[in-house]
Amino acid sequence: MxxxxxxxxxxxxxxxxxxxxxxxxxxxxxxxxxxxxxxxxxxxxxxNIVAKNLKMQKTRSIGVIAEDMTIFSIPDIIDGITDYCQEQDYQILLTNLRLFKKYNDTYYNREHYYDLVGVEIKKLMEKQVEGIIYVAAHERIIRCIPDTLPIPAIMAYGYSKSERVPSIVVDDVHGAASVLDYMVDRGHKKIGVITGKPDSLHAQARLVGYQQVLFKNEILYDPGLVMEGDWTRLSGYRSTSQLLEKGVTAIFCMNDLMAGGVYDRLDELGLKAGIDLSIAGFDDRELSGYYRPSLTTVSLPLHDIGHKASELIIDLLNGTKNELGPENVCYVGCSLLVRKSVNDITR
Structure with missing residues (x-):
């Protein structure tokens, strides 16, 4: 050459x-x-773009640290990051920590992997990245990015609890409220809930959305209609009979996998989803469109979270500071996907 x-x-x-x-x-x-x-x-x-950029003291590169590429949420977030970076002629350098493969979800509430994150940050800085985006697998408080970091950083799908590191997260409250509004509008007043793990910020926020819709519609909140799940299909299956015994006409599952467990139990009982019992999920996993009937659910704004993270970090690199909400958090809205699993009982 x-x-x-x-x-x-x-x-x-x-x-x-x-x-x-x-x-x-x-x-x-x-x-x-x-x-x-x-x-x-x-x-x-x-x-020689590298030499040219080094001469200008700019590499036009962003370091992206992903907790685990096998988690369903992360590829779409990274696609959003890549989408905007390509528009702005930036490249990304991707690091996969493989935390879920190593520790399953036990690492969510621990800090033992922070040293590993620090090592990867150092490696990326040695490659002259101009900023870093950390992509979490599950929303929670994550304090792995030091406030002393000399380059801009963004937390995607997690809460940094730092004034220096903006956080981009899902508006779970609004997402849950949108699907509950839809169920109430179709005549359902006794709606059971199967939650995620109780320490999950997703589960806590989605329960708030559920409660807000009940309050708005003057429906008494009954904690007996709230079953604790653990995000697995089996926990949805196990909770279904208890809610049926309480006379619910609909069940809101906080993810699509647990909704699949409800379908399984109804099939065993000879009941029809969307007719004998209405069901809604959350996340819009690919499988939700293949349930029969197809599952009404809430689509996570994963691509938009990644896109917004890229926008914010490139704005910071260009000297533009965006005004975010309280605690330096940007909430990204969800979308309701209406399918066939919620029956209209007003007719």
Missing amino acids: ATIKELAKCCGVSVATVSNILNKKPGASEKTRKLVLEMAEKLNYTP
């Missing part, structure tokens, strides 16, 4: 002239410009 010096020699001009022409700067004649561009194509000349 030819160098810029070789290209200049072939054209009989200076390196500075070639550089100006390739960077679309004025000064050269049209004849010289045409000669340089044709010779560059003939020699298959490719500019």
